[in-house]
Amino acid sequence: MLDRNIFQNLNEVGYPFILYYNNSPETFPQHWHNYIEVILSYQDFVQYDINGHLYTLSPYDILFVWSGELHALVHQPQPCKVLLLQFDYPIIGNRIEFRNKLYLFHQVRLIKSSENPALAASLAEKLNNIKELYFSSDDFKEVKMCIELYEIFMALGSNLLNSSALLSSETNLKRNRVTERMVSICSYLSSHCTENISIDAAARRAGFSKSHFSRLFKEFTADSFTNFMIKERLHKAEELLTNPNLSITEAAFKAGFNSISTFNRIFKQYKHCSPTQFRNLYRASHTV
Numbered sequence: 001m002l003d004r005n006i007f008q009n010l011n012e013v014g015y016p017f018i019l020y021y022n023n024s025p026e027t028f029p030q031h032w033h034n035y036i037e038v039i040l041s042y043q044d045f046v047q048y049d050i051n052g053h054l055y056t057l058s059p060y061d062i063l064f065v066w067s068g069e070l071h072a073l074v075h076q077p078q079p080c081k082v083l084l085l086q087f088d089y090p091i092i093g094n095r096i097e098f099r100n101k102l103y104l105f106h107q108v109r110l111i112k113s114s115e116n117p118a119l120a121a122s123l124a125e126k127l128n129n130i131k132e133l134y135f136s137s138d139d140f141k142e143v144k145m146c147i148e149l150y151e152i153f154m155a156l157g158s159n160l161l162n163s164s165a166l167l168s169s170e171t172n173l174k175r176n177r178v179t180e181r182m183v184s185i186c187s188y189l190s191s192h193c194t195e196n197i198s199i200d201a202a203a204r205r206a207g208f209s210k211s212h213f214s215r216l217f218k219e220f221t222a223d224s225f226t227n228f229m230i231k232e233r234l235h236k237a238e239e240l241l242t243n244p245n246l247s248i249t250e251a252a253f254k255a256g257f258n259s260i261s262t263f264n265r266i267f268k269q270y271k272h273c274s275p276t277q278f279r280n281l282y283r284a285s286h287t288v
Contacts, residue, residue, distance in 0.1 A: 016091055017145055019134040020084040028073035031285045032278070034242055035086050037065035038152075040127045042081035047074040050109070052272040060113035062123050066106055068238030070271060070281070083131055091146060098153055100187035103232065104160045105153065107222060119159050126152050181206050182220045186228075193232035194256035199225045233257060234270055241279045248275045 030049070039048070041057035048055050048063060050071040057063055065071050067089045076082065092098045098105075113120035126148045133141040133148070161179065185206040189197065202225065203213035217225050237255035240246055246254070252263035252275070267275050 016088040016142065017130075017134060018086045019131060020082075021131055021135075022080050022082065024073065024076050024080045024082050024084055026073075026076050026078055030070055030072040030281065032068060032070050032238075032281055033086075033285060034067045034239065034282075035088050036067055036092065037071075038085045038087075038127065039063040039065070040083040040085075040124055042083070043077055045075065045077055046082060047076075048072070049074050051270070055110050057110070058113065060120055060124050062111040062113075062120060062127070064105075064108050064110075068235060070273065070278070083127055085127065085130060087149065091149060092153060095150070098150075098157075100190070101157050101160075101183075102235075103186050103190045103221065103228070105156060106231070106235075107160065108156060116159075119155065122155055123152055126155075178216065179220075181208075182216060186221060189229065190232050193229055194236060194254065196256070196258075197229070229256075230266060231270070234267065237263070237267070237275070238278075241275060242282055244283075248279070251275070 039046070039057070040060070040062050042059055044058050046057040048057075048065070048071055050065060050069055052070075054074065055063060092105075093102070111120050111123065113124075130145050130148045133145050138144065161183075185202060188205065189202060199214065200210055202217075203210045206213055208216065214225065217223075217228070221228055223231070233256040237251055237257070240251035240254055241248070243251070249260050252260050255263075257263040257266070264275060267273075267278070271278060273281070
């Protein structure tokens with residue numbers, strides 16, 4: 001196992017991007033951070049463990065690791081043929097168009113080139129453009145890298161929305177109207193996840209009956225209303241746990257959980273570790 005210090009910390013370099021090209025270690029221990037990681041593989045049998053699930057990459061597959069997710073590099077064949085990009089969450093999170101769609105982006109994990117060749121090729125081209133800019137002396141490379149990154153997320157968002165099977169039996173016009181309402185309510189729920197919002201209240205806000213809303217919500221998000229709210233609150237809790245001035249109990253209540261025992265149980269269920277272990281892993285990975 002290689003020393004974890006082989007990788008830099010974005011907070012230390014003072015730059016919103018770090019890119020590694022063909023220089024990743026064979027393995028890397030479990031850790032997490034509050035920036036986003038994208039891996040483009042050029043070879044077979046690259047393996048990552050994310051939240052307890054094993055993902056194996058083939059050539060031109062693209063893997064997304066979102067901020068706050070426990071992950072480890074299980075196996076990286078040597079010599080390494082991988083592009084690994086890390087970037088500050090605010091690059092995406094500070095753009096309202098992207099921030100309102102985070103619930104969609106979090107559905108993305110592994111884009112297989114064999115299953116979605118057009119999207120994989122498009123994203124791989126933009127990642128390679130970022131690589132060329134990163135190692136260049138271009139005076140405006142950071143701005144140009146941000147533009148390429150925005151194009152990646154625009155392509156992802158469009159693909160997610162266009163591939164939805166929502167109301168496939170309805171007319172295109174009605175489907176588009178319903179999709180707009182579902183995007184709106186999901187964005188609202190994501191930004192108000194710490195509040196005590198019931199499914200009845202969400203259905204009324206969206207303009208549907210409870211039963212109709214439940215069915216639409218499942219089709220649109222591929223998740224139940226309850227699981228959606230839990231995951232959004234956990235994302236908030238992950239952010240709060242990086243604050244050393246907050247106790248775990250305070251972080252739990254600020255994230256919208258009304259019981260510390262419920263928070264501990266749900267956190268362990270979804271993250272495969274306790275909130276204390278999660279916080280300790282963050283501290284360890286940010287210790288110079």
